[in-house]
Amino acid sequence: MNALEASGLSKRYGKKWALENCSFELPAGSIAGLVGPNGAGKTTLLHIAVGLLEPTRGSLRILGEQPGAAHVLSRVGFVAQETPLYKSFSVGDMLSFGAHMNDGFDTELARARFSRLEIPLDQRAGSLSGGQRAQVALALALAKRPEILLLDEPLASLDPLARREFLQTLMEGVADTGVTVLLSSHLLTDLERVCDHMMVLGRGHFRLIGDTADIIRTHKVLIGPSERAGAVSGVEQVLHQSTTERQATLLVRTNGPIIDPAWMVNQVSLEDVVLAYLDSRAASDATDRELHAVQEVAR
Amino acid sequence: MIEFRLETRSGIAPYLQIVQQVKHALRLGMLRTGDQLPTVKEVVGSIAINPNTVLKAYRELEHEGLVEGRPGVGTFVLKGLDGPPPHAHAALRRSLLRWIRNAIEAGLDHDSVEALFDSTFREAAEEEIA
Numbered sequence: 001m002n003a004l005e006a007s008g009l010s011k012r013y014g015k016k017w018a019l020e021n022c023s024f025e026l027p028a029g030s031i032a033g034l035v036g037p038n039g040a041g042k043t044t045l046l047h048i049a050v051g052l053l054e055p056t057r058g059s060l061r062i063l064g065e066q067p068g069a070a071h072v073l074s075r076v077g078f079v080a081q082e083t084p085l086y087k088s089f090s091v092g093d094m095l096s097f098g099a100h101m102n103d104g105f106d107t108e109l110a111r112a113r114f115s116r117l118e119i120p121l122d123q124r125a126g127s128l129s130g131g132q133r134a135q136v137a138l139a140l141a142l143a144k145r146p147e148i149l150l151l152d153e154p155l156a157s158l159d160p161l162a163r164r165e166f167l168q169t170l171m172e173g174v175a176d177t178g179v180t181v182l183l184s185s186h187l188l189t190d191l192e193r194v195c196d197h198m199m200v201l202g203r204g205h206f207r208l209i210g211d212t213a214d215i216i217r218t219h220k221v222l223i224g225p226s227e228r229a230g231a232v233s234g235v236e237q238v239l240h241q242s243t244t245e246r247q248a249t250l251l252v253r254t255n256g257p258i259i260d261p262a263w264m265v266n267q268v269s270l271e272d273v274v275l276a277y278l279d280s281r282a283a284s285d286a287t288d289r290e291l292h293a294v295q296e297v298a299r
Numbered sequence: 300m301i302e303f304r305l306e307t308r309s310g311i312a313p314y315l316q317i318v319q320q321v322k323h324a325l326r327l328g329m330l331r332t333g334d335q336l337p338t339v340k341e342v343v344g345s346i347a348i349n350p351n352t353v354l355k356a357y358r359e360l361e362h363e364g365l366v367e368g369r370p371g372v373g374t375f376v377l378k379g380l381d382g383p384p385p386h387a388h389a390a391l392r393r394s395l396l397r398w399i400r401n402a403i404e405a406g407l408d409h410d411s412v413e414a415l416f417d418s419t420f421r422e423a424a425e426e427e428i429a
Contacts, residue, residue, distance in 0.1 A: 031351075168343070168344050170347075171343035171350060174343070175350040193305065193346075193347055193348050217425075257422055257425070
């Protein structure tokens with residue numbers, strides 16, 4: 001079953017398309033990273049998924065249902081950007097509130113998390129540190145026992161230690177319940193650890209969607225003589241190319257082993273792959289041309 | 300009990316890092332027959348990785364006959380890793396030496412020999428995984 005399924009999903013604000021013709025499927029049980037620069041459409045996508053926004057065109061289904069209906073929302077957890085909490089509420093108040101608002105709310109689960117994180121129940125939300133606030137919001141969302149959890153930039157304002165602790169809690173939650181997670185972020189090294197799916201969004205369009213391990217396995221940096229850069233056997237697409245008179249450095253997607261000894265083959269980080277796809281608006285024409293050149297030689 | 304660590308910049312898939320660390324512990328006797336591996340929840344709670352990565356690593360170790368998952372209990376070591384017998388090592392070493400001499404005779408310098416070995420080794424390793 002797919003936890004999320006979008007077809008031709010588009011959202012326009014005035015004249016500007018925040019999302020344009022986006023189609024994807026996210027299998028249940030995935031932990032997916034939604035990546036892209038500010039203004040790429042990440043928050044818009046998440047807000048459509050929880051029913052806060054209506055798409056202009058196309059459709060999105062969450063857990064097989066129309067977003068926003070009460071019986072769907074009870075199965076969905078959502079932590080908005082900046083993890084907003086009621087400042088004057090104590091942590092304990094929020095627990096009672098959560099239990100009151102949600103059938104099947106697991107108060108004990110959240111209480112156990114707070115005690116392990118040494119967050120006292122009588123502390124007011126307004127006096128929590130950024131890391132604690134994020135942990136509280138996450139614990140409350142997990143206590144709802146959702147089938148899918150959507151998190152909008154939960155790591156953005158946290159220091160590296162708090163980020164690691166947040167991801168530990170999140171991954172324990174996944175190990176416990178198998179909840180599907182969609183997490184937006186621009187911190188790629190953190191995502192690389194936890195996400196088995198990557199969804200790269202740039203200016204309202206998906207640039208790359210796929211299994212994280214496949215993405216890393218099929219992308220390489222090749223260094224070799226520039227006169228042979230036009231056609232390298234095993235290369236499906238050149239994403240980025242920098243050439244001097246003699247030497248070429250290519251970031252490529254492969255479709256087989258690179259055997260030609262003229263090319264030095266290097267591993268590439270997820271971050272470099274994602275940046276190459278995000279940068280490809282200007283380069284996409286060039287890429288097409290190179291791809292055609294490769295295909296013609298292949299014929 | 301052992302602990303895992305994850306090197307994100309190594310270019311080695313995370314599940315493979317766990318497989319390698321278990322094998323390393325088996326080889327050095329830090330893990331013995333009957334020992335329990337950390338539970339999935341313990342691993343993800345300490346190194347913040349995807350639970351499926353840990354499951355994949357444990358499945359791989361199970362497939363190789365090194366560990367056994369007991370539903371509801373945990374994953375346990377079935378046998379240690381002694382590695383190949385010493386004479387196998389010696390024979391492989393001799394053929395590798397022959398190969399290195401050939402490479403140097405063919406005009407490759409030390410760096411080129413290393414680079415050629417590395418890239419060939421990586422290719423073979425990748426084919427084995429795929």
